[in-house]
Amino acid sequence: MPKRGYHHGNLRQALVDAALALIEEKGPTGFTLSEAAKQAGVTPAAVYRHFAGREDLIAEAARQGYEIFADLMEYAFDKGQPSALASFEATGRAYLAFARKYPGHYISMFESGISVNHSPELAMVSSRAMGVLEKAASKLTENMPEDKRPPSRMVSAHIWAMSHGVVELFGRGSPGQKSPFPPEELLESGIGIYLRGLGLIKADS
Template sequence: MPKRGYHHGNLRQALVEAALSLIEAKGPTGFTLSEAAKTAGVTPAAVYRHFEGREDLIAEAARQGYEIFADLMQFAFDKGQPSALASFEATGRAYLAFARKYPGHYIAMFESGISVNRTPELAAVATRARGVMEHAAAELSKHIPPEKRPPASMFSAHVWAMSHGVVELYARNSPGTQSPFAPEDLLESGIGVYLRGLGLIDADK
């Protein structure tokens, strides 16, 4: 009788999905390759046909996460067109939505300690994701006089950091960090304060 798990049409992907469920339950360093193999229904030796170690497995989970993230960010940007402001705000909200819907991927991407430069494929898709927000920032900052215009990479990094902070503090059920405001409201108001400071939206909005 064949071993349980070998019916998978794509064992490599089954292992990634097993890792994602373990990452959500135990964190990126809280499981072993043997546990991932058991969750996927295969022998530990089968893992090494596809991944050299746990970090390689997590890196692939992160790469797939960035693919989803980049697509989601691009969709949000396109949906906001033709308004540069709407597109920019939509990419910020997309960050929060991604973290909620794909927690395993999010942790693999941002909390595992895996460098985005670990593989060329991971670096490329991470750059694509970052590029969507930089493009949104560049489009919006066209309304700022050139001599006062921050670099698009800095502009987008500020909002990325703000989005990340809201996710980490208030959207991940962290003990003792409950806010009287919904994470979406915190992010929207924070982006509003930032954009008003740059003169991109009226002070009374």
């Protein structure tokens, strides 16, 4: 009786899911394609029908992560309206929430060394995520005098950097790093100090 070929309902996604689990366990460079294939229940040769190599596999995990991330950011922005300040703060908190809930995706996106320009699809979805934060920054600063108004891209980049720093140092259990304050409080107070410096909220708020 001839041997039947392997059939998988969605092998491509099964490989991404396997990679995400391995990334959480071993990091983005700590696993091989053979390990991903084994975890997905296929031969290593089957991987190459969908991905050129490990970098392509991680890039797809990152792309899917950015899709989730952008959706969360948009939801946070919409939920905070009609207050521009609430929307802006909500998008910052969404960053921390995403990193906690989707660690494999987060690592693929920000710690794997994969460029957002790895593919047009990855570049487009990463721009969508950043665009939400820029929109929030633009809404928040629109009533500032034009000669004192910082570029919305600069404001969003500052908050992105602050959010990323809180996540990396205190939000994901980095070895040896322990804050006396919850990450949410660190991020909220940091955003508050930043916005007071711009004159966007009162000093006693």
